[in-house]
Amino acid sequence: MNLIIDEGNTRIKLAVFDKGQLVDIEYTKIESYRESVKRIITGYKIEAVILSSVTDEIISVFNEIEIKNKIILSYKTPLPFKISYETPNTLGVDRIALVAAAWKKNPNENSLIIDAGTCITYDFIDATGNYLGGAIAPGLGMRFKGMHCFTKKLPDLKVPEGTIGLIGKTTKQCMESGALNGMVFEIEGSIRAYQQKFKKVNIILTGGDANFLCKQLKNSIFVNSNFLLEGLNEVLTYQFKDEAKLK
Numbered sequence: 001m002n003l004i005i006d007e008g009n010t011r012i013k014l015a016v017f018d019k020g021q022l023v024d025i026e027y028t029k030i031e032s033y034r035e036s037v038k039r040i041i042t043g044y045k046i047e048a049v050i051l052s053s054v055t056d057e058i059i060s061v062f063n064e065i066e067i068k069n070k071i072i073l074s075y076k077t078p079l080p081f082k083i084s085y086e087t088p089n090t091l092g093v094d095r096i097a098l099v100a101a102a103w104k105k106n107p108n109e110n111s112l113i114i115d116a117g118t119c120i121t122y123d124f125i126d127a128t129g130n131y132l133g134g135a136i137a138p139g140l141g142m143r144f145k146g147m148h149c150f151t152k153k154l155p156d157l158k159v160p161e162g163t164i165g166l167i168g169k170t171t172k173q174c175m176e177s178g179a180l181n182g183m184v185f186e187i188e189g190s191i192r193a194y195q196q197k198f199k200k201v202n203i204i205l206t207g208g209d210a211n212f213l214c215k216q217l218k219n220s221i222f223v224n225s226n227f228l229l230e231g232l233n234e235v236l237t238y239q240f241k242d243e244a245k246l247k
Contacts, residue, residue: 003046004232005037005062007053008094009118012036015226016044017233022226034061041065050236052093052228073097073235078244080104080234081129094228095123098206099131100238101231105222106202112194114187114221115228116207118142122190126198137186140209143179159209163216184216191219 001023004015012033016024024044028036040046048069051062059072071077073096075088081103085091094115102111102125112134113123119142122134138146140159148156160176168174194201205214206227214223224230238244 001044001046002233002236003037003040003044003049003067004229004236005049005051005053005058006094006097006228006232007051007055007058009054012058013229014040015229015233016040016046017229020233020237022229022233025226025229030057033058034064037061037065041067048236048239050232052097052232054092054094069239071236071239073232077235078239078247080238080243081125081131084130085133092121095121095134096131097228097231097235098204099123099125099231100234101227102202102204103129104230104234105204109202110194110198110200111202111204112191113204113206113227114190116140116183116205116209116213118208120183120187120207124194124198124201135190140179140183140213143183144175147175147179159212161212180216184213187213187217188219 002017006013012028014026014036015022026036046067049065049067050071050073052073053059073093075083075091079100098113098115102113108127110127111125115121118139120137120139124134125131144157147154154175157175164176164180166177166181168177191203203219203221205221205223206225210223210225214221
């Protein structure tokens with residue numbers, strides 16, 4: 001069994017995979033992270049561990065795990081695809097994992113992965129296995145927070161539920177329309193641009209806001225909120241293949 005540890009900007013996810021299948025998942029904070037890891041290792045026969053961290057705050061605890069097969073994901077980790085990013089040392093490890101999941105799901109095909117979380121990221125891998133890069137933009141919550149923090153009178157709103165109208169008739173509705181519809185227009189415009197440039201492109205939507213946003217989008221997309229965890233499990237599994245050992 002594999003233990004996947006994903007430290008994002010707002011929370012830590014712990015996931016257990018058995019033969020490629022997700023069998024358990026837990027969400028925790030840094031304060032209770034050590035106890036959660038101990039509980040999972042005690043409850044499952046964990047043989048390998050991978051850490052993906054965007055903050056590096058939990059590496060010291062990760063180093064305490066007494067399991068031989070464990071890795072910290074970085075751009076130097078052997079991968080089943082080629083990174084053609086010009087500054088790989090600045091590339092977020094979460095984006096690497098998402099591309100790994102996309103390549104596993106759609107090998108030898110163009111894929112655009114859209115991760116709607118704190119930020120919204122766009123990552124593209126072509127049919128030859130080259131990860132070319134993408135884009136980073138403010139996430140939905142960040143857009144609401146930005147309007148409130150950088151103005152004197154706009155309220156501090158939460159992400160709304162349900163479909164938002166195009167024309168707002170109150171300040172609250174206008175902010176909701178601008179933030180949500182603006183993001184939808186951005187995503188749909190990006191999808192069209194990639195499809196025009198690369199013709200056939202698989203579209204994958206993931207992240208904390210994926211299930212909410214997919215209801216607003218008109219494009220044919222594959223939605224999986226656990227796609228990052230699956231990608232991390234794929235990277236970890238790949239480490240034991242002969243191909244990876246030669247890299």
